[in-house]
Amino acid sequence: MTIHQIPAEDAKPAYNYAYLDEQTKRMIRxxxxxxxxxxxxxxxxGSREMPLARGWGTGGIQITAAIIGPADTLKxxxxxxxxxxxxxxxxxxxERTADARTCEATDEATIIQTRHxxxxxxxxxxxxxxxxxxxxxxxRRLEPREAETRKMHAWAExxxxxxxxxxxxxxxxxxxxxxxxxxxxxxxxxxxxxxxPKFDNPKMHMSPALQLFGAGREKRIxxxxxYTSVRSLDFEDHPFRIQSWTQPCGLCGAADSxxxxxxxxxxxxRMFVCSDSHYCETRRAQGHRGTMLGDAxxxxxxxxxxx
Amino acid sequence: MYVAVKGGEAAILxxxxxxxxxxxxxxAVPEIxxxxxxxxxxxxxxxxxxxxSLYDQDLAALALKQSQGDVIxxxxxxxxxxxxxxxxxxxxxxxxxxxxxxxxxxxxxKDLPGGQVLGxxxxxxxxxxxxxxxxxxxxxxxxxxxLPTANPDRRLPIADRLDSxxxxxxxxxxxxxxxxxxxxxxxxxxxxxxxxxxxxxxADRDVRLQSMARGDEGFLLxxxxxxxxxxxxxxxxxxxxxxGEVAVEFVPEELGFAVDLGDVTLTECQMVNQFQGSKEVxxxxxxxxGLVFGxxxxxxxxxxxxxxALKSRDFGEATNYPAQQDEFVLYHAxxxxxxxxxxxxxxxxxxxxxGELELIRRIRKEREERLAQERDAMPEAAE
Numbered sequence: 001m002t003i004h005q006i007p008a009e010d011a012k013p014a015y016n017y018a019y020l021d022e023q024t025k026r027m028i029r030x031x032x033x034x035x036x037x038x039x040x041x042x043x044x045x046g047s048r049e050m051p052l053a054r055g056w057g058t059g060g061i062q063i064t065a066a067i068i069g070p071a072d073t074l075k076x077x078x079x080x081x082x083x084x085x086x087x088x089x090x091x092x093x094x095e096r097t098a099d100a101r102t103c104e105a106t107d108e109a110t111i112i113q114t115r116h117x118x119x120x121x122x123x124x125x126x127x128x129x130x131x132x133x134x135x136x137x138x139x140r141r142l143e144p145r146e147a148e149t150r151k152m153h154a155w156a157e158x159x160x161x162x163x164x165x166x167x168x169x170x171x172x173x174x175x176x177x178x179x180x181x182x183x184x185x186x187x188x189x190x191x192x193x194x195x196x197p198k199f200d201n202p203k204m205h206m207s208p209a210l211q212l213f214g215a216g217r218e219k220r221i222x223x224x225x226x227y228t229s230v231r232s233l234d235f236e237d238h239p240f241r242i243q244s245w246t247q248p249c250g251l252c253g254a255a256d257s258x259x260x261x262x263x264x265x266x267x268x269x270r271m272f273v274c275s276d277s278h279y280c281e282t283r284r285a286q287g288h289r290g291t292m293l294g295d296a297x298x299x300x301x302x303x304x305x306x307x
Numbered sequence: 308m309y310v311a312v313k314g315g316e317a318a319i320l321x322x323x324x325x326x327x328x329x330x331x332x333x334x335a336v337p338e339i340x341x342x343x344x345x346x347x348x349x350x351x352x353x354x355x356x357x358x359x360s361l362y363d364q365d366l367a368a369l370a371l372k373q374s375q376g377d378v379i380x381x382x383x384x385x386x387x388x389x390x391x392x393x394x395x396x397x398x399x400x401x402x403x404x405x406x407x408x409x410x411x412x413x414x415x416x417k418d419l420p421g422g423q424v425l426g427x428x429x430x431x432x433x434x435x436x437x438x439x440x441x442x443x444x445x446x447x448x449x450x451x452x453x454l455p456t457a458n459p460d461r462r463l464p465i466a467d468r469l470d471s472x473x474x475x476x477x478x479x480x481x482x483x484x485x486x487x488x489x490x491x492x493x494x495x496x497x498x499x500x501x502x503x504x505x506x507x508x509x510a511d512r513d514v515r516l517q518s519m520a521r522g523d524e525g526f527l528l529x530x531x532x533x534x535x536x537x538x539x540x541x542x543x544x545x546x547x548x549x550x551g552e553v554a555v556e557f558v559p560e561e562l563g564f565a566v567d568l569g570d571v572t573l574t575e576c577q578m579v580n581q582f583q584g585s586k587e588v589x590x591x592x593x594x595x596x597g598l599v600f601g602x603x604x605x606x607x608x609x610x611x612x613x614x615x616a617l618k619s620r621d622f623g624e625a626t627n628y629p630a631q632q633d634e635f636v637l638y639h640a641x642x643x644x645x646x647x648x649x650x651x652x653x654x655x656x657x658x659x660x661x662g663e664l665e666l667i668r669r670i671r672k673e674r675e676e677r678l679a680q681e682r683d684a685m686p687e688a689a690e
Binding site: 045047048049050058079088089092115116117146147172178180196197198199219245259260 | 315316318319383386387389390391502503504505506507508509634638643644646647648649650651654655656657658659661662663664665666670673
């Protein structure tokens with residue numbers, strides 16, 4: 001073709017506020033409204049091709065782009081931390097395209113986009129959680145065909161999932177799903193909570209925050225309106241339980257948070273620290289000290305600052 | 308007070324600098340220009356235009372330059388740009404029968420109206436290195452030296468020596484009633500746009516063809532090959548492969564008549580497959596269709612093989628093999644999506660991995676304790 005749209009060297013390509021055009025945002029908002037109206041139901045949407053790779057949070061980014069406005073404060077976390085590379089990259093994307101005010105404090109954020117974690121600090125009414133979802137279909141590992149899984153949801157035919165969980169127990173003595181642990185939403189739809197550790201599942205139940213889930217590559221959106229019942233699937237004689245550790249956080253001493261394991265030498269040395277970096281920092285600022293804080297400062301993991 | 312050390316942002320910026328450095332390579336070697344890529348790497352540009360779903364040779368060349376020749380990365384750049392472009396409307400249907408032919412071959416007839424036109428093809432080259440291409444030559448155009456085979460007779464403008472009319476082979480068969488007719492669906496609705504709407508299954512043919520046209524060449528090649536070898540069981544003949552330029556026409560609403568927007572280079576493949584018949588319909592050959600941007604015969608042929616395989620359900624055939632299953636083919640043919648999801652495994656997963664560690668350690672510990680108990684329960688049994 002003879003028409004070229006290469007911008008001149010000095011011309012800045014003009015992108016719309018928050019990158020997506022307004023028509024697309026409206027389409028996404030319509031899908032969100034439907035998703036909120038039918039909690040846990042996967043709404044197909046016209047997922048756009050984004051300038052970030054599919055599978056790297058394009059679903060969450062599209063939702064955030066569709067709901068963010070100048071009055072919002074955005075927090076982006078990956079693995080619970082604000083400083084992981086992909087979280088930094090996505091935060092930068094919104095700073096560039098939406099002039100977004102960003103923050104790390106959970107209670108200051110109006111929108112929290114996350115991959116793999118729910119913050120430890122309780123969420124408040126008015127806050128929106130945006131989850132990046134790789135595989136929205138909880139039944140996919142059991143039935144690869146989308147045409148079939150949609151029917152299974154329509155008929156609430158979830159026996160296959162119960163059998164899978166039972167087989168885990170028969171084989172290993174317990175349910176071996178540690179993340180993306182299936183939940184029953186509003187007593188109707190079985191839903192994939194995205195690959196958050198099952199530790200975080202109870203935080204979704206009756207949460208005062210609005211929770212939105214975006215799967216860009218799979219082109220699905222689903223949602224949990226505030227105060228929705230979210231029950232992790234289990235059996236009466238094998239009740240759902242979350243992960244626990246034998247030691248508290250090495251930096252802040254928290255015994256109630258999800259811990260990451262850090263290998264500190266090649267002789268089996270381990271240190272356990274909060275995965276939620278902001279939660280850990282807040283506690284340290286309050287004067288909580290873990291047993292390994294001094295060592296961590298020495299090895300450059302944290303810095304001691306003079307107030 | 309302690310704060311976590313944060314290096315993420317600086318590290319990311321440093322990677323951008325390192326990429327720029329790697330892309331440029333040795334500064335003593337002249338930088339390649341976009342025009343050079345467009346003119347001299349046209350087949351790579353065609354692949355980028357196909358998988359990037361955007362016909363723009365300059366942008367395809369730029370994408371290849373920017374991505375250091377990584378075709379999937381280049382297609383990704385094209386897609387991310389394409390998604391921001393306004394849509395003015397749809398063109399008129401292209402008429403490939405009116406194509407300005409560069410190449411046209413049929414495997415079903417020895418000769419046919421318009422004849423066989425070999426055109427530019429690697430088919431009969433011997434794959435021996437041409438070491439003269441190693442030498443750097445100054446603007447050698449017209450010197451004769453750069454075109455060792457140039458013979459004045461052979462270099463006449465092709466169009467002057469070809470028949471102006473080249474009927475498509477399936478149309479020749481169709482005139483005899485031997486070819487499955489291609490009827491538009493009832494009401495001739497506007498084709499589905501998979502870049503704007505989510506696909507649902509079973510997918511209609513417009514969705515399938517669109518998805519394959521932007522699908523990964525290697526994936527479709529493998530699937531097409533699987534059908535030929537027996538994981539499918541179609542027996543195809545190349546009715547025709549044609550390559551050339553076709554005019555794109557558009558009807559602006561305010562004008563009400565068609566305006567010529569320019570030409571696109573296309574490769575079209577029509578496969579003639581084994582016949583089907585029923586009580587109502589006499590036996591007819593069935594059709595597999597492939598249409599792609601640029602000179603991309605391998606892609607067009609693969610696409611037409613898989614197109615026929617995906618018609619299995621419509622013909623009431625068994626759909627036991629991957630190439631016959633629309634969900635399998637359509638979901639996995641998109642290399643930009645596939646690359647994104649495969650490569651996302653590089654992202655940190657240590658939260659989930661920690662969950663797995665906690666579980667496997669506990670299960671192993673419980674197992675050891677159980678075994679120890681069993682040993683204690685029958686200490687003498689072994690003796």
